[in-house]
Amino acid sequence: MTKAVRVQVKADFVKEFKAGYPLINKDAIKNSDVLKIEGTIIDLYDENNRFLAKGYYGKQNKGRGWVLTRNQQEVIDQAFFEAKIKKALDNRKSLFEDAETTAFRVFNGEGDGIGGLTIDYYDGYFVMSWYSEGIYQFKEHVIQSLTNLIDVKGLYEKKRFDAKGTYIEDDDFVAGERANFPLIVKENGIHFAIYLNDGAMVGVFLDQRDVRKTIRDKYAAGKHVLNTFSYTGAFSVAAALGGAAKTTSVDLANRSKSKTIEQFSVNGLDYESQDIIVEDVFNYFKYAVRKKLVFDMVILDPPSFARSKKHTFSAGKDYPDLLKQAITITKENGIIVASSNCSTFGMNKFKGFIEKAFQSTGDKYKLLEEFSLPQDFKTIKEFKEGDYLKVVFIKKLT
Structure with missing residues (x-):
């Protein structure tokens, strides 16, 4: 990505960023005119020019992006995404090993370190959900990370953003092989019929x-x-x-x-x-x-x-x-x-x-x-x- 854009945080919001709050609220930004292209990396500073955090610009409801790191020197690149996704996959090891459950979440946005992105698993198939145009700019990093780390039978996506904040209808298939629908998954031994290509909701x-x-x-x-x-x-x-x-x-x-x-x-x-x-x-x-x-x-x-x-x-x-x-x-x-x-x-x-x-x-x-x-x-x-x-x-x- 290009050089990070410098963003000044209003005094009233500095404390919450220092406390670890990850969402960049639109009201927190003093110089919002510098934010032009979603997906731009931004460095947040307080009014005394002290570095607070690094994140990306992306419109999501009242948010204008998410904090990705509090390390000023960290580079937001392929390796960054792969490290986050690897940690998330490792944390779900017990679920991957559970023969009675073949559908679960493998990446949960800010909880796993990257706000605006979720990834769900359905018996070998993965569904990426993008909640802003900003995070969508990192799509290739996410795909590369997944395919480097785990066997991906097929990959689907949900674009849950547009001008009105609603789901964008599209062919949701991305890569790999297409699933045959209904795809039957298990959850604690209960079977569910899933449709990964049928709008924002998949069936459960x-x-x-x-x-x-x-x-x-x-x-x-x-x-x-x-x-x-x-x-x-x-x-x-x-x-x-x-x-x-x-x-x-x-x-x-x-x-x-x-x-x-x-x-x-x-x-x-x-x-x-x-x-x-x-x-x-x-x-x-x-x-x-x-x-x-x-x-x-x-x-x-x-x-x-x-x-x-x-x-x-x-x-x-x-x-x-x-x-x-x-x-x-x-x-x-x-x-x-x-x-x-x-x-x-x-x-x-x-x-x-x-x-x-x-x-x-x-x-x-x-x-x-x-x-x-x-x-x-x-x-x-x-x-x-x-x-x-x-x-x-x-x-x-x-």
Whole structure:
């Protein structure tokens, strides 16, 4: 790359960079006019011309890049990327050796030292996700690093950036051999049908691996389970494999039905004995109340933000009301699995939402166990937003 561009950090932001904060916020930069080409290496200095950190320029939401090193002499080149990726691969050694799990994250952005990039593994195939035009400029370094370090059957990519910050539709295949779809992967022995060439989502959210295993192994047996915002029904499949009496999967997306049927089928489960419903979850709650339906377990894993014809949902504002509706249709001594991937609040505030919802209904509850991101979704304590997942198993008491 060309010579680094010198960027001055405003006094109010110097302390956080010194403390190890990795995201370069657009409000932190005093001379933003020097930032012209995404992918440019930038050196951050305080107002007294003291070096703070070295990173790259790339627009990602309110960010304008990520810190890569605090060593002024370190060169951001092929060797830099290869060292980071090698360390990340070494940290996932136990997962690579686990015959029952063939899908997991091998590189998790700033948690592994390079913000704006994630790499996922699907039974020999790798998927690189790029979150800015800036990090995308280092694509060849990343590909070279991967192919130098590990056997890559095939390589795919997701460009999760454009002017509106959304996914860029493209042929996602990059190199190697193309996979045959569906690609069947395993997670703790559960099978999932994966499509690496079908838009931003591939068929399962890898960050919920520990939660699915817990549902299957500890809570599902004999239960009637409602899975809301069910996507491809992964939680429902886990529950069914754990001996659930019946699962009900509800999602607004039309394709969720065929995708859920497929996930049941690749696990040898009779999808016709399950309920798979295409409906607005909020409407389904009203229907359930009207029909006096109650469930032994209700799984709530909404997107951070969702909009339907009649409803708009924002996790930071509306989660307590959503949970309140779930409490209403949960049996006494039943379980609610409350989950959120919203990065704007942490576990303590999430537990406050739970308290608020139960106060509103007048029911008592007990927190049974909680989960955050699994080990392969590596995070750093200096960037709390990166540890976004919050899942709590709640028992509704009599």
